């Protein structure tokens with residue numbers, strides 16, 4: 029069964045048009061180093077091409093029209109950063125962010141149609157800190173959240189699981205689905221760092237109670253501790269939820285030697301998490317996974333961990 033999996037990866041130098049300025053961790057160099065590594069991937073992993081931009085209607089599955097308009101105007105007027113928070117932008121950023129979301133949606137279409145079983149959409153800017161009306165934490169549009177709604181609206185799926193292993197808590201994704209019983213959001217992240225959300229006590233609200241799972245991890249802890257938490261809490265929760273599709277917020281800033289993250293995961297940790305996600309996808313979701321790049325700020329470390337992730341999808 030594993031030999032018949034068709035896996036693809038999306039990357040494109042066009043995402044380098046999002047220029048965050050000198051010295052910014054979410055840099056063009058970071059992305060260029062990643063893309064060079066992805067060129068060296070195993071030959072059975074196809075390259076997935078996407079040119080499309082998310083539409084206004086698709087953005088509004090998650091974001092307020094006024095926020096989309098604010099991003100457009102901030103970029104058009106050459107602002108250095110979004111007015112809503114700590115996200116560096118340039119004139120091209122609006123269009124690049126539309127492409128990153130569009131690629132995630134294209135990937136969902138390709139996986140739903142059976143062209144590929146899993147796709148890693150390696151795009152920038154990242155998305156998981158983006159809320160309905162606020163860009164922050166280097167994020168503009170929340171690709172993974174829009175993809176979840178798209179799978180429900182366009183493909184008629186009901187239960188979507190989002191697994192977020194970026195070192196930072198995905199406050200935007202959590203907030204968007206906090207009251208939603210049909211989108212399960214799980215995050216493994218370093219405790220007590222930006223954005224200072226993601227308490228273990230946040231479990232959802234109202235109908236969504238029980239479909240948010242936060243697993244904050246102590247500073248400097250290694251991958252074994254994260255995998256132990258995964259097996260103890262996340263696996264049973266996913267088995268109970270029985271997702272029809274798995275979306276990954278694949279950040280690689282929990283890797284050892286990341287300049288921003290303070291965890292000490294190795295490449296094998298990312299491979300193990302990928303395999304565990306696959307096992308759930310194979311059991312409940314016909315193997316369907318779309319993985320979307322979030323953080324990862326040591327360029328070489330990001331490249332190694334992302335390749336380990338991609339290989340483990342095979």
Ligand SMILES: [Zn+2]
Nearest residue numbers: 194196281323
């Ligand atoms: Zn991060």
